[in-house]
Amino acid sequence: MTSSKSTSATPVTTRAPAKTVTTTQTPTNFLSSRTTSTTTQMITQSRLTTTPGTCVNGGTWIQDRCLCPSGYSGDRCELRKTRCQNGGQWDGLKCHCPKTFYGPRCEFAVEQVELDTVDAEVGMEVSVQQDFTSELNDNTSEAYMNFRKTFQNQMQKIYQNVQGFKDVKILSLRNGSIVVDYLVLLELPFSVQMESTYENVKTTLKKELQNASQDQDNCQNNQALCFKPDSIKVNNNTKTELTLEAICRRAAPQSYEDFYFPLVEKNKLRCVTNCTSGVDGAIDCNQGQCFLERSGPSCRCFFTDTHWFSGPRCEVAIAWKALVGGLVGAGALLLLLVAPSVFVVCSRSRRKNGQGRGGSLDNDTRWLEMWDENTVGTFTNSGFEDDRTVKEENFHVDLENVDTSMKVYIQRPEMAMSSL
Structure with missing residues (x-):
């Protein structure tokens, strides 16, 4: 980085x-x-579990569940809260x-980010004079890890005087003796000539490895790796772009x-x-x-x-007093706009109710208009006309003197429908 x-x-x-x-x-x-x-740190309680077990991440088993510390959850406190x-x-x-x-x-x-140094990478390839085994295909095998440790230690000695050198990282191992694809990790001081500096370092890396591969005495040491001088390559496919x-x-x-x-x-x-x-x-x-x-x-x-x-x-400054006053004014204006609408609705409601009661008065009026004292079988009572209330002393029918043979003619009343 x-x-x-x-x-x-x-x-x-x-x-x-x-x-x-x-x-x-x-x-x-x-x-x-x-x-x-x-x-503040809080304790959270996980879901109920029926099988006793060990709580992780600092959780405590109490009775039938884990009590998890802040930041964790789950049956065993195994889930980390982000x-x-x-x-x-x-x-x-x-x-x-x-x-x-x-x-x-x-x-x-x-x-902003201020940079004094710049990270860079150089891709390289070299062949090691050693038989390739199938275990080297598995980067978790003991043979692979031993080879990686030996390779890194030897490269650190070879490149220790190269400007900006930090470490090496193996990308892959291939058959052909042992062909190693690796990255050289650099940390170069920033300058406006970064690209020129980077190219010079690439040349130096290849030269230092070639010099080490020609040291035959070092190859006799079983603890050192022997490199084939003609196999050393710089892979430009991993070139780091160094424009600003x-x-x-x-x-x-x-x-x-x-x-x-x-x-x-x-x-x-x-x-x-x-x-x-x-x-x-x-x-x-x-x-x-x-x-x-x-x-x-x-x-x-x-x-x-x-x-x-x-x-x-x-860029807009609003005084709190003006803001509060504006809100009050807006509320008053809204009330003035809503009040007429409420008044109209109430008036229409009252008018409808009045029309319902008026329909009953109209029916009574029609009954009076249809009454004819010369028509046989009709009757009237002054109590209805005086104060619209029934007066029992003026309303009496003598059924004992009714002539049952007399035909009675009744005018069918008209029905007027009114909306409620």
């Missing part, structure tokens, strides 16, 4: 700070002025973040590579973003702070005791 120093944020208050020209800004709680409290993002590691109290992320949960990408843009893409946080660009200062490379203060194209968030999202740089606005800031660049 590239040796680098990442610039991340350090805590400050949530009130709008004075503008600065430093290359870092500070994370802020944008919802309240209270800082995030430290997560609290930290972007590869952060939880230690029971907080997240330890990779160098390219920061925040309580490692949720924020750093705004390529270096920054490799150094940038994963999934954020498109937002970093190189800025050279003396013998140091800075991979910066539009959230980095003081660079061309830097975003001015005014009363806010620039954060690098997966979709790109964006502003998150501050608030103070007297103002709240909004807008794409936090």
